[in-house]
Amino acid sequence: MKVIIITGTPGTGKTSLAKMISKELKFKLVDVNKIIDQRKICEAYDQENECKIVNLQKLKKQLLKEIKESKENLIIESHLSHHLPKGQVDLCIVTKTDLKELNLRLIDRGYSDQKIRDNLDAEIFDLCLTEAQETGHNLLIVDTTHKINREELIKKIKEKIKLR
Numbered sequence: 001m002k003v004i005i006i007t008g009t010p011g012t013g014k015t016s017l018a019k020m021i022s023k024e025l026k027f028k029l030v031d032v033n034k035i036i037d038q039r040k041i042c043e044a045y046d047q048e049n050e051c052k053i054v055n056l057q058k059l060k061k062q063l064l065k066e067i068k069e070s071k072e073n074l075i076i077e078s079h080l081s082h083h084l085p086k087g088q089v090d091l092c093i094v095t096k097t098d099l100k101e102l103n104l105r106l107i108d109r110g111y112s113d114q115k116i117r118d119n120l121d122a123e124i125f126d127l128c129l130t131e132a133q134e135t136g137h138n139l140l141i142v143d144t145t146h147k148i149n150r151e152e153l154i155k156k157i158k159e160k161i162k163l164r
Contacts, residue, residue, distance in 0.1 A: 002027070002073040002161050003088060005081035007132060008095030009123040011105040013144030017095055018077035024154050025163070028070065032078035035062055050115050056083055064088060082132035090161040092137035094129045098145040 004027065006014045022029040036042050041059045042052040060083055063076060067088055076084070082092055097105070102123055106116045122128070132139060140160055142153065158164070 001067075001070060002090045002163060003067055004073075004075045004091045004093060004157070004161065005084060005089050005137075006075065006077040006093045006095065007079055007082040007128045008144075009097075009102070009128060010079055010119050011102050011109065012095040012097040012123065013142075014077045014079070014095050017093070017142060017144060017148070018075050020148075020150065021093075021154070021157065022075050024150065025073065025075075025157070027073040027075045030063070030066055030074055030076045032059075032063070032076060032081065035059070035066070048114075049118065050112060054080065056080065060084060079128060082128055082135060082137060084135075086136040086138070089137060091140060091157065092132050092135075093140045093142055093157075094132055095142055095144050096129070097123065097143070099123060101145050 004021065006018045008014050018029055021027065036052065036054055036059065039058070039062050041055050041062060043055050044053045046053050059080060063081070063084055067074060099120055103116060103120060106119055111119070129141065138160060140156060142148065
């Protein structure tokens with residue numbers, strides 16, 4: 001069984017990329033937000049930052065359970081997925097986007113000015129990428145600013161995880 005995680009700053013195209021890869025490779029897509037809501041992993045809502053406060057240890061435990069119990073190849077997409085241990089993950093895809101494009105995407109989502117600034121800062125400082133590197137993941141960085149060449153990306157993924 002293979003496990004691909006997709007991480008990146010909110011608005012960088014993780015969900016769209018995950019759906020495309022899942023369809024192309026016929027991997028099961030794990031809905032992390034659904035797990036957070038169903039398993040009471042969200043401990044509160046932060047009004048100031050407009051986000052859920054997630055118990056990261058509980059989330060990791062639940063995602064590891066999903067991996068262990070799965071009989072299928074998985075794609076786990078979340079800006080928190082890179083916190084999974086490298087031994088449980090075959091490939092960590094980090095999505096990156098041009099700051100001007102990211103700003104437009106976040107405005108389209110209706111994010112507040114402060115939330116947009118926080119997410120742009122996370123992208124500027126490569127927060128998800130740095131944390132994924134620190135965890136030691138097998139990395140593939142994908143720029144989602146423009147249209148992605150599907151065939152080329154799928155070929156790279158297959159090579160990285162040794163999938164035929």
